[in-house]
Amino acid sequence: KAGVTQTPRYLIKTRGQQVTLSCSPISGHRSVSWYQQTPGQGLQFLFEYFSETQRNKGNFPGRFSGRQFSNSRSEMNVSTLELGDSALYLCASSRTPGGLETQYFGPGTRLLVL
Amino acid sequence: DAKTTQPTSMDCAEGRAANLPCNHSTISGNEYVYWYRQIHSQGPQYIIHGLKNNETNEMASLIITEDRKSSTLILPHATLRDTAVYYCIVRVEGYSTLTFGKGTMLLVSP
Numbered sequence A: 001k002a003g004v005t006q007t008p009r010y011l012i013k014t015r016g017q018q019v020t021l022s023c024s025p026i027s028g029h030r031s032v033s034w035y036q037q038t039p040g041q042g043l044q045f046l047f048e049y050f051s052e053t054q055r056n057k058g059n060f061p062g063r064f065s066g067r068q069f070s071n072s073r074s075e076m077n078v079s080t081l082e083l084g085d086s087a088l089y090l091c092a093s094s095r096t097p098g099g100l101e102t103q104y105f106g107p108g109t110r111l112l113v114l
Numbered sequence B: 001d002a003k004t005t006q007p008t009s010m011d012c013a014e015g016r017a018a019n020l021p022c023n024h025s026t027i028s029g030n031e032y033v034y035w036y037r038q039i040h041s042q043g044p045q046y047i048i049h050g051l052k053n054n055e056t057n058e059m060a061s062l063i064i065t066e067d068r069k070s071s072t073l074i075l076p077h078a079t080l081r082d083t084a085v086y087y088c089i090v091r092v093e094g095y096s097t098l099t100f101g102k103g104t105m106l107l108v109s110p
Helices: none
Strands: A005-007 A010-013 A019-024 A031-038 A042-050 A053-057 A064-068 A074-078 A087-094 A109-113 B009-013 B018-023 B031-038 B045-050 B061-064 B070-075 B084-092 B104-109
Touching: A005 A087, A010 A019, A019 A087, A019 A109, A031 A074, A042 A064, A042 A074, A074 A087, B009 B018, B018 B031, B018 B084, B018 B104, B031 B061, B045 B061, B045 B070, B070 B084
Parallel strands: A010 A109, B009 B104
Antiparallel strands: A005 A019, A019 A074, A031 A042, A031 A087, A042 A053, A064 A074, A087 A109, B018 B070, B031 B045, B031 B084, B061 B070, B084 B104
């Protein structure tokens, strides 16, 4: 079956702009989690959505937001981009929330902020 | 979640066992030890997890010390495709908020 897909794969933005990233989970998976990965900070949890509700949120500023649609697809938005937001943004899906071992990761969206 | 400490990098010869250590001295009684790996340019991949008993699956074995303050991930016969960054994470099962550390870069050589 198809894996987790993320679009776009690469993105270049300038400071102050906003960006929206999309994630389509594996069919039948209702939980979607987002992570940010940078060389300095490693992989950090952003938030998790299940049945269109945010279930958990990591320690990120309010500029980072997300949502989930009724078909379980999810989007994350970053407003007023900063240089430090340059990172690989990973999406992971699972059947149920909180199940780390059942999370399947997508290839990520690499965001570069200039 | 409890903090983990892993070596920055390790080398292993192809076909030999790779033993990756992890210290988690502040682990709580209800926290599990999870291992994930990330091959270059791919998303992380789940490997194995355990609470206090040793665990084995088709990918690896997990050895947790009796006091649960450290663990070792064992890849019994490392291949070149096992070259990746390996992350050790401790967290409460069912709770998704987590932070990966910098992990161990395992380089498997011919």
